Amino acid sequence: MRLLTPPGVAGVAVVLVxxxxxxxxxxxxxxxxxxxWPHLPPGVPRLAMLEIDGTSVDEVLVVSHGNGTTELHLHGSPAVLATLRRRFVVQPASLPxxxxxxxxxxxxxxxxxxxALEQRxxxxxxxxxxxAAMSGSKRQIAMDEALQRSRAALAHVVPARLVLAGAQNAGKSTLFNRLLFRERVLTGPMPGLTRDxxxxxxxxxxxxYELVDTAGEGPCEAEVDREAIEVGRALRAAGHVLLxxxxSRGPSAFDRELAERGAFVVANKVDLPAAPWPADMPCHLRTSCLAAGADTLRNEVGELLRASRRLPVAGRVGGPAALDRQQLADLESLRTSAEL
Ligand SMILES: Nc1nc2c(ncn2[C@@H]2O[C@H](COP(=O)(O)OP(=O)(O)OP(=O)(O)O)[C@@H](O)[C@H]2O)c(=O)[nH]1
Ligand SMILES: [Mg+2]
Structure with missing residues (x-):
């Protein structure tokens, strides 16, 4: 069975049999x-009682289609659907x-x-x-331009992971909340506050971007804290890192290591008296996550990432471009076949 309506707590659920x-x-x-229940001609909606395992579940509307499929219109309560699921496999319909x-x-x-509007x-x-119908050299030029546009278009669609890392208490969770415009995670002066x-x-x-707030590096006594730090390390390996x-304390040896591996470095808490900043330690942004406006912070971090990822200004890309992996593969395979 296919669930044709989106999940919810009320209304009507339509299931395609x-x-x-x-x-x-x-x-x-x-x-x-x-x-x-008698066999009925298609197209005529009829009321029926749905019984599962001898129990009357719901009064439903039954609409038979000529192609052998049948729609059941149920009351949309999750409990009714759950009962149906005990007897049948009900999957969300994936519309092409x-x-x-x-x-x-x-x-x-x-x-x-x-x-999206441009590409439509x-x-x-x-x-x-x-x-495919173009002559050799003309096609190469057109395809290279399309691949260039596709690079920017895909960066619009596929979120890049951005992991917030750093020492305990550095202000990662504060920055995370500011970038999201809401108090999504707990922040506070107690070091090691973020675990998961x-x-x-x-x-x-x-x-x-998929923004990820992680546990800060620092002393930890409990096994659960050590595990949280390990999770942060694994996440960093597969994404951009915002250190x-x-x-007011200055970078630690661990900070220097992350910077050497290409992390973007944010010097936070510049509203407090500053500790010495080593000359060979990069710094891409100086800010106070507490004092700066969320808009300003989002713009500054966004521009830093956009420039370093060499992405153009976001928006239209100026011609047909691949918007998913399949389209990109089709485009690339056309180029490969042209090269043969
Ligand atoms: N003065 C000042 N305090 C800040 C600033 N940013 C964050 N803080 C404070 O620093 C403390 C720690 O902030 P968090 O965001 O919880 O730090 P964290 O890096 O997530 O810490 P862990 O979860 O322990 O790793 C909180 O009390 C924040 O209010 C800032 O720019 N200036
Ligand atoms: Mg935190």
Whole structure:
């Protein structure tokens, strides 16, 4: 069975019974008089009682389709669906959707919306056919331009992981909350406050990021704290790292190590008297996460990342571009075949 409506706590749930499940599903329906459900002509909605394991569950509307499938309109309570799931496999329906339409629905910010609207003007498949029909050198140039646009377009769609790292109490969770515009995680003066890594999506300078707040590095007595620090280390290995340093204490040996491995360095707490900052330690942003406005912080961090990832200003990319891995693979395979 396929659930055609989004999950929720109320309203109506519409479930599509597939042709192969029809007999089993109809066996669970009774007329209002308790008689077995008759085979009905398609298209006529009828009320029926749904019975699962001898228990009357719900009064449902039954709509048979000519192609052998049947719709059941249930009361949308999760309890009713849960009862149906005890007897049948109910999966969410996945409707085929063009990547540009998906982006239009899921856009986190105006830049993603603008890109989705731009890309909807073109048929990507039609564009591939146009490319395939071009002569050799012209096609190479057009394809290289499309791959260039696709790089920027995919960066609009696929969130890059950005892990906040640093010593305990440096201000990672404070920065995390500011970048999200809300108090998502606990902050406070007690070192080692954050234990579990928390991930949230947002856009910075128009590009999507999975922001991850992690446990700070520092002394820990409990096994659970050591594990939390290990999780942070593993997360850092698969993403960009935003290293938060408490500038009133200065960078630690661990901070210097992360900076050497390419982390973006934020010197935080510049509202307090500063400790010496070693000349060979990079610093990409000096700020006070407490005092700076969230907008300013988001812009500064976003621009820093955009420039270092060599991404153009977010928004339209100026021509058909791949918006998912499949489209990119199709584009690339056309280039490979052209090279043969
Ligand atoms: N003066 C000052 N205090 C700050 C600033 N940023 C954060 N703090 C304070 O520093 C303390 C620690 O902040 P957190 O964000 O919880 O630090 P953390 O890095 O997440 O710490 P752990 O979770 O223990 O690793 C809190 O009391 C914050 O209010 C800042 O820019 N200036
Ligand atoms: Mg924290």
């Amino acid at each position: 597939l042709a192969e499940e029809r007999e089993a599903a109809l066996a669970c329906l009774k007329t209002r008089n308790g008689a077995p 959707m063009e990547p540009a339409d998906r982006l239009l629905l899921e856009a986190l910010g105006p830049e993603q919306l603008e890109l 003007q073109w048929s990507f498949r039609g564009f591939l056919l146009e490319l 890594a928390v991930a949230e999506q947002t856009t910075l300078a128009g590009y999507p 938060v340093v408490d500038a």
